[in-house]
Amino acid sequence: MTSLAERQGAFLRALLDDEAPLPAGWGNSQAAGLAVYRGNYRSAIMGALAETFERTALHVGERAFTQAAINHAIANPPVGWTIDEAGQGFDRTCAALFADRPEVAELAWLEWAMLELATAPDCEPLTPQDFADAVADFGDEDWGEMRLALQPRATTRLVDHDLEALWRALGNGGEQPDLGLSQSQCCLVWREGERPTFTLVEADHAAAFAAVQGGASYGELIAMLIGDDPDPSEGAIRNAAMRAGAILGRWLNEGIVVAINP
Amino acid sequence: MPAPSDPIAPFGGFGLGLRRTHYDDFLLGDVPVDFVEVISENYMIEGGRQLRILEQVREKLPVIIHGVSMSIGSAGGLDHDYLAKLKRLEQRIEPLWVSDHLCWTRTSAHNSHDLLPLPLTREALDTVCANIDHAQEALGRAMLFENPSSYLTFPEDEMAEWEFLSEMARRTGCYLLLDVNNIYVSAKNHGFSARDYLTGMPLDRVRQIHLAGHDPATAERDIIIDTHDRPVIDPVWDLYAQAMAMLPQPVATMIERDENIPPLPELLAELDRARGIAGSALVAA
Numbered sequence: 001m002t003s004l005a006e007r008q009g010a011f012l013r014a015l016l017d018d019e020a021p022l023p024a025g026w027g028n029s030q031a032a033g034l035a036v037y038r039g040n041y042r043s044a045i046m047g048a049l050a051e052t053f054e055r056t057a058l059h060v061g062e063r064a065f066t067q068a069a070i071n072h073a074i075a076n077p078p079v080g081w082t083i084d085e086a087g088q089g090f091d092r093t094c095a096a097l098f099a100d101r102p103e104v105a106e107l108a109w110l111e112w113a114m115l116e117l118a119t120a121p122d123c124e125p126l127t128p129q130d131f132a133d134a135v136a137d138f139g140d141e142d143w144g145e146m147r148l149a150l151q152p153r154a155t156t157r158l159v160d161h162d163l164e165a166l167w168r169a170l171g172n173g174g175e176q177p178d179l180g181l182s183q184s185q186c187c188l189v190w191r192e193g194e195r196p197t198f199t200l201v202e203a204d205h206a207a208a209f210a211a212v213q214g215g216a217s218y219g220e221l222i223a224m225l226i227g228d229d230p231d232p233s234e235g236a237i238r239n240a241a242m243r244a245g246a247i248l249g250r251w252l253n254e255g256i257v258v259a260i261n262p
Numbered sequence: 263m264p265a266p267s268d269p270i271a272p273f274g275g276f277g278l279g280l281r282r283t284h285y286d287d288f289l290l291g292d293v294p295v296d297f298v299e300v301i302s303e304n305y306m307i308e309g310g311r312q313l314r315i316l317e318q319v320r321e322k323l324p325v326i327i328h329g330v331s332m333s334i335g336s337a338g339g340l341d342h343d344y345l346a347k348l349k350r351l352e353q354r355i356e357p358l359w360v361s362d363h364l365c366w367t368r369t370s371a372h373n374s375h376d377l378l379p380l381p382l383t384r385e386a387l388d389t390v391c392a393n394i395d396h397a398q399e400a401l402g403r404a405m406l407f408e409n410p411s412s413y414l415t416f417p418e419d420e421m422a423e424w425e426f427l428s429e430m431a432r433r434t435g436c437y438l439l440l441d442v443n444n445i446y447v448s449a450k451n452h453g454f455s456a457r458d459y460l461t462g463m464p465l466d467r468v469r470q471i472h473l474a475g476h477d478p479a480t481a482e483r484d485i486i487i488d489t490h491d492r493p494v495i496d497p498v499w500d501l502y503a504q505a506m507a508m509l510p511q512p513v514a515t516m517i518e519r520d521e522n523i524p525p526l527p528e529l530l531a532e533l534d535r536a537r538g539i540a541g542s543a544l545v546a547a
Contacts, residue, residue: 004389012368012374032485033451036487040376081373086375119309
């Protein structure tokens with residue numbers, strides 16, 4: 001290690017940690033300058049988190065958000081070259097800090113997912129008509145082997161709170177609604193043109209989405225929906241096929257499918 | 263494709279930073295500027311609205327891409343992923359030029375997201391020159407590097423900042439982005455003469471000037487902080503006039519505002535003042 005590398009390591013340790021010793025040879029004038037750099041670093045990270053998690057901040061209040069952001073920055077000092085990455089994993093920080101308010105972590109996850117989508121590669125969605133044309137000559141085997149490409153960075157998560165109502169209320173400055181859902185739902189996040197968006201759908205979309213995104217064929221998706229039964233009835237197979245069709249139809253209508261058999 | 267050693271022709275225009283709050287002004291109207299400058303990292307992305315807007319603005323105006331995260335002074339070398347994404351943006355936008363700062367921002371462990379100062383030593387100079395060679399080779403063009411504002415100097419410093427920049431430009435063939443406000447800020451913070459700084463610089467290598475406002479010293483803090491959040495102050499305008507009178511070739515001048523961004527007419531008024539000063543310097547010459 002060169003001495004420049006050692007000096008830079010010591011500088012950065014002192015920047016990130018108030019308790020770290022000053023680099024060798026530094027006196028009061030360097031300490032005063034370091035204080036400015038520490039202030040710059042903290043305000044940059046806090047600014048980036050506040051911009052990314054605007055609604056989370058509104059929901060928990062400025063004081064609680066600032067404390068959460070400080071905790072996150074201390075535990076997860078940024079590594080990447082883009083400051084936006086400072087928000088990675090903030091939902092996990094919120095899950096730990098707001099354990100009695102689990103909707104906070106769900107909201108933070110959603111804001112992060114939307115930020116990620118805002119800069120995702122542009123792509124043309126496959127319309128329902130495009131899809132119909134493409135599968136017009138499919139036989140049973142073709143359907144079973146069909147694989148789908150989904151919009152880059154589109155994502156899902158199971159949630160227990162009505163994020164649609166919460167999002168609207170925070171955007172309008174309105175009354176906070178009753179958030180609890182009677183059962184878990186899947187929060188589906190994607191981009192409509194250039195605008196990130198989301199909706200809540202049935203919970204089984206989440207596993208289906210993960211499977212298809214992971215490369216599962218349509219036949220494998222149906223098998224997954226049938227479940228663990230080694231000898232499913234015809235009715236169970238038919239129901240699973242219909243459910244797979246309904247899920248696919250929803251994704252096509254939302255513009256989430258971008259290609260067949262890519 | 264230009265080679266890293268190809269010269270960057272002087273360009274004497276007046277421009278502004280393209281900021282989100284002014285997107286509509288640039289998209290819908292004819293803003294009286296000769297170029298815009300964008301922060302590279304904001305557009306080193308794969309798609310979306312922001313990139314489309316930059317491409318639309320590029321159809322109207324020349325664009326300069328100005329980075330804050332290359333970390334040209336990092337002892338550990340440059341980030342290959344960063345360079346690849348910058349190259350992709352450069353190919354997409356075909357900018358007038360690509361610039362960054364004489365600073366370091368990260369180690370292999372963490373990123374400060376701030377422009378940290380380098381010790382002005384021969385070892386640091388060797389590191390910076392090797393990294394600039396690498397960056398210019400990767401981009402296939404010569405770059406500009408900006409003198410930073412700084413809030414501390416190092417006990418081990420072996421030369422003045424202008425000597426460091428001169429040697430850096432001579433060894434690598436890079437060009438310079440002269441931030442006049444940064445000269446003012448660092449001169450006040452470290453007690454050197456801004457005039458000496460200008461006199462010591464290889465002014466023939468300067469292709470662009472930045473002008474910005476800063477946070478003055480206070481009773482509690484005797485350090486001036488480069489904040490880009492307010493108008494340019496008169497002493498910085500005076501220093502700009504001196505620089506313009508000394509420069510042997512036309513340079514591009516830009517008002518750089520990153521915080522408390524005012525309506526566009528306020529920035530255009532500052533740019534008009536720059537035009538007036540530059541015009542007077544030309545007449546005097």
